[in-house]
Amino acid sequence: MNEKPEKLIDKKGIRLDGRKADELRPLKLQVGVLSNADGSAYIEHGKNKILAAAFGPREMHPKHLAQPDRMVLRCRYHMAPFSVQERKSPAPSRREVELSKVIKESLEPALFLELYPRTGVDVFVEVLQADGGTRCAAITAAALAIADSGVPMKDLVVACAAGKVDDTVVVDLFDAEDKLGAADVPVACMPNLNAVTLLQMDGILSPDEFEKAVNMAMEGCKKIYAMQKEALKTKYMVVKEVEE
Amino acid sequence: MPTFFEEKQLVTPGELLAEGEYQAGENTYLESGKIFSARIGLVDCDNKKVNVVALRAFYAPKPGDIVIGSVIEVGFNGWTIDIKAPYTALLRASDVLNRPFKPQNDELNQVLDAGDLIVAKIASYDRAHDPQLTVGEPGLGKITRGQIMRVTPTKIPRVIGRKGSMISMIKQETGCQIILGLNGVVLVTGKNTADEDLAMAAIKKIEDESHTTGLTDRITQLLKDEKAKREENKN
Numbered sequence: 001m002n003e004k005p006e007k008l009i010d011k012k013g014i015r016l017d018g019r020k021a022d023e024l025r026p027l028k029l030q031v032g033v034l035s036n037a038d039g040s041a042y043i044e045h046g047k048n049k050i051l052a053a054a055f056g057p058r059e060m061h062p063k064h065l066a067q068p069d070r071m072v073l074r075c076r077y078h079m080a081p082f083s084v085q086e087r088k089s090p091a092p093s094r095r096e097v098e099l100s101k102v103i104k105e106s107l108e109p110a111l112f113l114e115l116y117p118r119t120g121v122d123v124f125v126e127v128l129q130a131d132g133g134t135r136c137a138a139i140t141a142a143a144l145a146i147a148d149s150g151v152p153m154k155d156l157v158v159a160c161a162a163g164k165v166d167d168t169v170v171v172d173l174f175d176a177e178d179k180l181g182a183a184d185v186p187v188a189c190m191p192n193l194n195a196v197t198l199l200q201m202d203g204i205l206s207p208d209e210f211e212k213a214v215n216m217a218m219e220g221c222k223k224i225y226a227m228q229k230e231a232l233k234t235k236y237m238v239v240k241e242v243e244e
Numbered sequence: 245m246p247t248f249f250e251e252k253q254l255v256t257p258g259e260l261l262a263e264g265e266y267q268a269g270e271n272t273y274l275e276s277g278k279i280f281s282a283r284i285g286l287v288d289c290d291n292k293k294v295n296v297v298a299l300r301a302f303y304a305p306k307p308g309d310i311v312i313g314s315v316i317e318v319g320f321n322g323w324t325i326d327i328k329a330p331y332t333a334l335l336r337a338s339d340v341l342n343r344p345f346k347p348q349n350d351e352l353n354q355v356l357d358a359g360d361l362i363v364a365k366i367a368s369y370d371r372a373h374d375p376q377l378t379v380g381e382p383g384l385g386k387i388t389r390g391q392i393m394r395v396t397p398t399k400i401p402r403v404i405g406r407k408g409s410m411i412s413m414i415k416q417e418t419g420c421q422i423i424l425g426l427n428g429v430v431l432v433t434g435k436n437t438a439d440e441d442l443a444m445a446a447i448k449k450i451e452d453e454s455h456t457t458g459l460t461d462r463i464t465q466l467l468k469d470e471k472a473k474r475e476e477n478k479n
Contacts, residue, residue: 057330058330059331059332068372112273112282116304117372118331119330119331147257147284149300150283150298150300150301150302152257152271152273152282153257153258153282153283154275154280155280156256156258192258192259192280193258193275193280229256232256232284233254233284236254236284237254
């Protein structure tokens, strides 16, 4: 993957990893994987492997960070040193600090912050293996972890990216497409409320392309949302089955 | 007016439950005339009120609730108590001593020390203040005997049963005293540890199978079987 391939998409419209333009990577979601966290989730999105854990609401420490009128959501996005080909320093990088903030802001609208003043909810996202689009996968997993911890939510938050590769707008970019492609548009949304909570763009797109990319990403979100709901229900299905 | 669920359906946060003349009950919220679920749980509709019985939740303090907590810290004029809620609770010295508290004569850690467990009632709680506890009623105060176990707070009503049928049955069969803290902490006090273990096993079973029907009968059976087994071992 060190040499740039001549074409990222071949004549038949097939991408480097064999997908079509509007095809997502295979997705696997699991809820309640960590017993020490109040809520947790694990996502495998293509080659991405990400763990998310949620704690709270609990008393804020340090105390001066508590807000008298609302709950505080804190997020930590962290990449394991072995998550990429070249060892990544375990110290938080500029990118990780930014992604932590972005993930926090995309999850906040889903919570009832005013319900439990002076408390805090902590979300930890640990990227075990990265292959492009980790922020989106991280948001999807973090939302599941919060729901699993029992914190009331307006809706689950789902994220999916779209972008431009070789003059074609495609959905769910993986590492090579992200690095060599022309643009990347990650979108997070709450599908049931029809609300977008995160919209970023990296690269250059024409207004038409941008609109197409956002629509494709939203389509992707809806597909992932169905799987997200399924994953959450699966953990509690056991309870249901005993009942019948 | 439409509803979008079947009774006892498993729902996730954000699922549309009802529209129109319905009322938003527990673990739901109302937005532009529509009722959505706010937690993972099972829906039920009671007299136009849509509720979600949460499968996963934490304890939210309410004045009047009986809770079981542990002392974390002995302070100047009271104790800080962990009640397994988003907030720590306060217990004032004057409330325990039943008279004005004088720092020069009273040694607070002689009354209650860090690590002690207490049964208490939530005297007051609102958004601006941490919950305040009281032990000024019969049955409340320091725990000296028995065993403690934790149950998911949402399942405490199931352990109590309809009009207390489940809990009084367990009490009767095992001869144990059981105090259910609404914060999910349960105190079981019996004549011996075997009785206590039996009562705790029954409560654990209720927690695991809380959404099944005919649970009371099965618990009765479990207790009877265990008792018979013990009789056999004796002989």
